[in-house]
Amino acid sequence: MARAAVLGKPIEHSLSPVLHTAAYAAMGLDDWVYEAYECDETGLWGFLEALDEGWAGLSLTMPLKRTALKLADTVSGLARAVGGANTIVLRDGRRHADNTDVHGMVAALTEAGLGAPASALVLGGGATAASALAALAELGLTKASMAVRNPDRAAESVAVGRRFGLTLRVGPLDRLPDLLGTDLVVSTLPGIAADQYAAQIAASGAALFDVVYAPWPTASAAAVRAAGGVVVGGFDMLLHQAARQVELMTGRGDVPVAAMRAAGEAELARRAAEARA
Template identity: 55%
Template structure:
């Protein structure tokens, strides 16, 4: 470990709601595996109104923060530097405090998603579909900007969301078209489908899964499998779940905050699986 991290050994996840976040389980498992006995990782219920005061109260012992909703955009004005990755989607899920006192924001959801796909052998696709238009959908499009050689189709519920996704595609240089949610089953013809919608939203689509679909990345992880994921699994086609994304983005956070590379992915995944088996964890 470098000297910068010797005096910085505190980290936490912030958000609202936060009580069931799985992040402490994953980060603490990493610390244990890495032998970082003096490191701590906690969770704090913090909304936009209380974020400035919380940040102002942090001392030199803090190494970093993980951020979930509704803070990913709200934190940006308080940072000294924001990575191009985070700027691209206007969302920061990671803050690292440097030795000279700067707060640096990054987004590990995007490289985490790419790492999870690469782990399953998906490194390039000719086209892709995204179900949804929220923050995770934006990260999915940003990831696809790096591995999709053709068109991305986003299936959305409203003209407002469609316009937002089209602007995102233009900003990222992605050939993106939008389609109404009522036609979402058409997405299953794509070689890669990324489902980013809340629990229950894609359940009616489970009956529409074809015999030979491509790869599905369903970012939910509790309950798991979702009906859509179960239908996909029954075909024998490649399937990734929310825990894959959560573990990979958390591993990148651990590396940035502790300076230890690589993070212990296997130990983190095992801890996450145990926690979910016990009914813990509903948010990142």
Template identity: 50%
Template sequence: MTTRTVAEARRAAVLGSPIAHSLSPVLHRAAYRELGLGTWSYDRFEVDEAALPAFVEGLDASWAGLSLTMPLKRAVIPLLDEVTATAASVEAVNTVVFTADGRRVGDNTDIPGMIAAMRERGVEKVESAAVLGAGATASSALAALSLICTGPVTAYVRSEARAQEMRGWGERLGVDVRTADWADAAGAFEAPLVVATTPAGTTDALAAAVPGAPGTLFDVLYEPWPTPLATAWGAQGGAVVGGLDLLVHQAVLQVEQMTGLTPAPLAAMREAGERALASR
């Protein structure tokens, strides 16, 4: 096995489609500056599922790793030599590290990133939770909840097919998942922890239903921010964990895996992300 040093010129990037909005380059470049990795670069590339195999095969030994966003988190799995248990649990890889001996190792930093973001806001354990939505992020949320929620998780979804999918993830992850119709989504607010995993605008109509003294809201969006739901939640005195919190914490883990340096500079990365969002 060959060895490398962080002084070597190395490359990393985020791939996805669409990708122009991604804050990942801002966060990773801020980390490189703080860590003194002046020869490292981090870019973004518009890559869809059809183009992914050729892109990965075309990478040379200067590459340290990749960050993956939709729609590539599952498409990349057949291209890897190894997938961690965390990534396998939700069949989603958002991080690929290229080892010194040329192997491609896939991981999922969204799940531990969610846990770290909630812990930062004082959420260590909850007796129950609610999830709004049923997409790929919702499955990662269930994986995170499997580690901190001691009771049932209610998923609010729009179709029976989605309900079956969420119950299936619950069985796989060891979570007691119960499902409810999206029309009753305001009922989620009775839970001590609500995780909103839906696209921008989806939960806006629910903002007026936020009760007094709610628990904790984890809204995975970071742009636009704050969402109407997050604004209403905070106005009623509830704690709010935002999408930037998740993005930063999962990026911290990516930086540590790709560079081998710990700890990654969380504060500097968050500050860079906040500046970038404020300038948009």
């Protein structure tokens, strides 16, 4: 039996077990198991040390993405440049850290017809924002804007953007209208943190990529849709980054994205119905 899991804190609502398990079933990997474990930064080393040769890999969510870089034997160039790893592949007794978030973002935007934005604004300055900047650079942008709560604390993400060749304009979220006017807004703000900016984003006419996937739609997504704009949700990013993780962990290229999408959408619908009941 091969084992894999997603780690993070909190972890109870992670959709990763549904996506990965659906992939295994469609690929005929009947002896593969994917689970979820709550784990914070202080517990990651011990968790890794306890793994045996039956483990194929780990998916990592917050708050583990930066800590993982210090605990891996090798780190991909992308993960190092972004400053965070959401994947650890376990092979030959070694831990290989990688980042599939950037791939997930690029694939989600391209799938929605937004693969060549002329300009973009990223809301937030954390690890996900850093991946967003890398994705925008991969899509061909050479400059972008960032709106953050405290510009003085965005230095790490700004450094990531510059490593990928981006010229960045950074401003405070409370002066968002000064930064709007771009083709694309990428919101990496957690939960309902972006709700207060929904009307401003919708009025700008920009397309929106909101990394939140539940509850969905967010206020910003609903407002942009109502205004006739294009919206990409966090589920699409999660789906494509998970598909790349399956590829890395299994070593196979025939990853069944359609089966993963169907399973994920069904689970989200089930959760939404349960919340309404």
